[in-house]
Structures are given as C-alpha cells and as structure tokens.
Amino acid sequence: MNDSKFNLDGRIWIETAGEKILGHGRVELLERIKESGSIRQAALQMKMSYKQAWDLINHMNTHFTSPVVISHRGGKGGGNAVVTDYGLKVISQFHSFQVKLKAFLAENSSEINL
Numbered sequence: 606m607n608d609s610k611f612n613l614d615g616r617i618w619i620e621t622a623g624e625k626i627l628g629h630g631r632v633e634l635l636e637r638i639k640e641s642g643s644i645r646q647a648a649l650q651m652k653m654s655y656k657q658a659w660d661l662i663n664h665m666n667t668h669f670t671s672p673v674v675i676s677h678r679g680g681k682g683g684g685n686a687v688v689t690d691y692g693l694k695v696i697s698q699f700h701s702f703q704v705k706l707k708a709f710l711a712e713n714s715s716e717i718n719l
Contacts, residue, residue: 611717613710617702626668631661632699638662638674639688639696647686669695 618628630651637647648658666672673692678684688696 611719612714613717615706615710617699617706619699621668624668626665627695627699631665632696634658634661635665635673635688635692635696638686639693642685642687644674644676644686665695 616629618625620626634647634651637650638644641647641650644658644662645655648655651658662674662676666674669691671691672689673695674686674688676684676686
C-alpha cells in the first residue's frame with residue numbers, strides 16, 4: 606500500500622476575453638526587463654528570441670489598460686526598456702495572488718481523501 610500524502614498544486618494566470626495575458630513566464634520576463642533594462646537581455650536570459658519577447662510585451666501592452674513596458678530604440682547609447690509603474694503594479698498583484706493561491710492550496714490539501 607502506498608502511504609503517499611497528496612497535495613494540491615496549481616498556477617495562476619490572468620485572462621481577458623478567454624485570452625491569457627499574464628502568467629508566471631510573462632512576469633519573469635517583466636522582472637528580467639526591470640533588472641537589465643533590456644528586452645534583448647531579458648530574452649537571452651530566458652532562452653527565447655527577441656521577437657518572442659517583444660510579441661509577449663506587445664500583447665500585454667495592448668491588452669492591459671496601460672503599457673507595462675516602454676522601450677526606446679537603440680542609437681548612439683543603445684536602446685533601453687523600462688517597466689512602467691503600471692507594470693510594477695501588475696507584477697506585485699500577480700505575486701500577491703500567487704501567495705494567496707499557494708495558501709489556499711496548502712490549506713485545502715488536507716481535504717484530499719484518495
């Protein structure tokens with residue numbers, strides 16, 4: 606007989622009109638942009654193409670009520686990207702919901718009777 610204890614687990618994401626606009630990976634991308642100031646650097650760190658990172662950012666920027674990242678094209682000093690105050694709020698709220706979800710799952714894992 607297997608005496609394994611079961612636990613609930615899950616991930617959270619935010620959707621609009623049935624379309625995912627924010628989840629763990631996109632939050633990580635935003636955090637890496639915040640740290641590096643660069644979409645290209647964040648993409649490299651996450652082993653994704655610049656185009657994929659840009660497409661994700663563009664998708665978030667057009668589906669949230671305000672942009673989450675503002676980028677400035679390269680030039681003499683090179684380009685940069687900044688996570689907006691709204692983007693920082695999005696990150697913070699996502700983490701807050703993640704903490705609440707983990708607490709809910711841990712609290713309710715004891716109810717698994719399998």
